[in-house]
Amino acid sequence: MGIQTLEQFISKQQAQFPNAKGEFTHLLQAISLAAKIVHREVNKAGLADILGKQGKQNVQGEEQQKLDVFADHHFIDALEKVGECCYLASEEHEDGLDLTKQSIYPVGKYMVYFDPLDGSSNIDANVSIGTIFSIYKRVTTDGPLTLEDFEQLGRQQVAAGYVIYGSSTMLVYTTGKGTNGFTLDPSIGEFCLSHPNLRIPSSGKTYSVNESNYNQFSTAIKQYLQYCKEQDKETSRPYSSRYIGSLVADFHRNMIQGGIFLYPDTLAYPDGKLRLMYECNPLAFIAEQAGGRATTGLMPILDIRPQELHQRTPLIIGSDKMVKMVEWFIHEYS
Ligand code: AHM
Ligand code: MG
Numbered sequence: 001m002g003i004q005t006l007e008q009f010i011s012k013q014q015a016q017f018p019n020a021k022g023e024f025t026h027l028l029q030a031i032s033l034a035a036k037i038v039h040r041e042v043n044k045a046g047l048a049d050i051l052g053k054q055g056k057q058n059v060q061g062e063e064q065q066k067l068d069v070f071a072d073h074h075f076i077d078a079l080e081k082v083g084e085c086c087y088l089a090s091e092e093h094e095d096g097l098d099l100t101k102q103s104i105y106p107v108g109k110y111m112v113y114f115d116p117l118d119g120s121s122n123i124d125a126n127v128s129i130g131t132i133f134s135i136y137k138r139v140t141t142d143g144p145l146t147l148e149d150f151e152q153l154g155r156q157q158v159a160a161g162y163v164i165y166g167s168s169t170m171l172v173y174t175t176g177k178g179t180n181g182f183t184l185d186p187s188i189g190e191f192c193l194s195h196p197n198l199r200i201p202s203s204g205k206t207y208s209v210n211e212s213n214y215n216q217f218s219t220a221i222k223q224y225l226q227y228c229k230e231q232d233k234e235t236s237r238p239y240s241s242r243y244i245g246s247l248v249a250d251f252h253r254n255m256i257q258g259g260i261f262l263y264p265d266t267l268a269y270p271d272g273k274l275r276l277m278y279e280c281n282p283l284a285f286i287a288e289q290a291g292g293r294a295t296t297g298l299m300p301i302l303d304i305r306p307q308e309l310h311q312r313t314p315l316i317i318g319s320d321k322m323v324k325m326v327e328w329f330i331h332e333y334s
Contacts, residue, residue, distance in 0.1 A: 084108035119246030130248025160282035204258025272314035
């Protein structure tokens with residue numbers, strides 16, 4: 001069996017819907033294009049000192065950009081030009097871009113929320129970073145976007161995905177019918193299907209949390225972390241602790257090997273640190289589609305009614321059984 005590129009995979013999916021106009025296919029192509037451009041730039045990030053620092057001119061006389069600004073620019077550019085979107089919102093911007101009011105390109109029905117380069121504080125150390133995206137269809141049919149469009153639950157996402165720029169670059173996405181992973185083959189410049197129907201193991205051996213926040217955690221979370229360290233053959237405890245500090249990388253490891261990631265509320269971040277619209281919702285959708293689970297501790301992430309673009313939420317996500325165990329602790333100790 002030969003390789004199957006992302007484009008071939010999407011076309012095959014689309015062929016199952018004879019009335020589909022290919023709009024969604026265009027959208028994913030735009031995301032894949034931007035991801036390849038970011039991949040190229042991330043891979044030469046270590047050369048920044050040779051090529052010139054941010055804000056300074058490089059040897060070609062071009063101004064250097066910070067990588068997250070670069071990624072943001074290329075995702076917006078690709079998504080606006082493709083002409084299938086009506087709204088774009090990025091972690092990098094205070095306000096979303098309502099394209100129904102201001103685009104010189106055709107305007108479509110998709111709303112895209114994204115974090116162009118998550119974990120960008122890790123770039124200098126050559127640690128994996130990622131892009132996360134979340135796609136909705138507007139509910140209203142035309143005219144300006146309304147509250148009804150913005151208040152859609154995570155459960156109403158039509159697709160979500162992430163790109164991990166790691167030892168290889170991978171794009172993982174779901175359209176609500178399972179989760180598939182594609183690895184970039186740089187020699188041909190194509191994402192190729194490498195992880196069809198990705199399933200997150202129902203349990204794992206690692207927990208992932210910034211434990212320096214321990215004193216700020218609730219009793220329930222503290223008790224759970226003690227549980228992780230106890231000896232028990234049947235559940236493979238003590239679990240190993242793995243924390244990269246790059247959400248996409250920590251999440252992706254758990255997707256492949258099983259495990260749990262927690263960013264609960266802390267004194268410093270009473271609502272949690274991570275953002276609902278472009279970090280937690282898309283990963284929650286992918287996790288559920290791969291057989292995993294995502295919760296605030298009290299309710300599924302995908303059932304949170306969004307109130308503002310940059311709102312935060314506690315996040316507990318990963319293998320089904322492990323997330324359920326945290327929910328048990330929260331129920332027991334709250
Ligand atoms: P960022 O969007 O500013 O990059 O912050 C998000 C990152 C996540 O990738 C990661 O899971 C988390 O922040 C780590 O936070 P902390 O350093 O508090 O553990
Ligand atoms: Mg982020």
